[in-house]
Amino acid sequence: MRTSELLINTEPTPGEVQYLEDRLYEFNSGATGITDGEWLAIFVDDGNGRIVAGICGNTWGGCLEIRQFWVEEARRKQGLGTTLLEAAEREARRRGCRQILLMTFTFQAPAFYARHGFDCIAAVDDHPRGHKNLLLRKHLGPSSEPAVNPDRVTRVRLAPTRSL
Numbered sequence: 001m002r003t004s005e006l007l008i009n010t011e012p013t014p015g016e017v018q019y020l021e022d023r024l025y026e027f028n029s030g031a032t033g034i035t036d037g038e039w040l041a042i043f044v045d046d047g048n049g050r051i052v053a054g055i056c057g058n059t060w061g062g063c064l065e066i067r068q069f070w071v072e073e074a075r076r077k078q079g080l081g082t083t084l085l086e087a088a089e090r091e092a093r094r095r096g097c098r099q100i101l102l103m104t105f106t107f108q109a110p111a112f113y114a115r116h117g118f119d120c121i122a123a124v125d126d127h128p129r130g131h132k133n134l135l136l137r138k139h140l141g142p143s144s145e146p147a148v149n150p151d152r153v154t155r156v157r158l159a160p161t162r163s164l
Contacts, residue, residue: 025060034061038095042087044080055084057102064092066102081109085116092140099139106132113138 009016029035037060044053052075057066066088071081092100100118104110105128110120113136122135 053080055088059095062098064097064100
């Protein structure tokens with residue numbers, strides 16, 4: 001039997017990472033019988049095609065997992081993060097999710113999430129050094145709000161910001 005070679009790669013391609021995602025999904029759905037997994041991505045662009053904010057993750061088994069959530073620094077504290085989070089929450093409800101999970105660091109936006117109903121359910125000390133990695137959860141109730149269109153990636157266009 002041939003010995004497998006370990007390859008350390010500091011710059012994997014998106015395709016390589018997606019290959020691992022697909023294998024994990026195959027295993028997880030086979031083990032649980034839950035096969036309703038879907039990606040969710042909502043982006044905001046500046047009207048010229050440049051992404052200035054976005055939220056990405058996936059829904060599976062009654063849960064939305066937010067993996068990336070970012071707003072360009074110049075556009076923070078203007079309600080854009082709230083708009084994105086609320087759109088993702090509406091879509092999660094439409095997909096039958098009962099909770100949202102995400103991880104954030106203590107130096108990122110835990111207070112923002114707390115204002116939006118998230119609770120800290122676990123914390124990892126010293127990740128990264130001198131900080132904590134927090135696992136947050138929000139339980140969802142029923143909602144009659146309209147959902148994001150599930151047949152396409154949603155893009156919100158903004159007027160360009162002016163420099164001061």
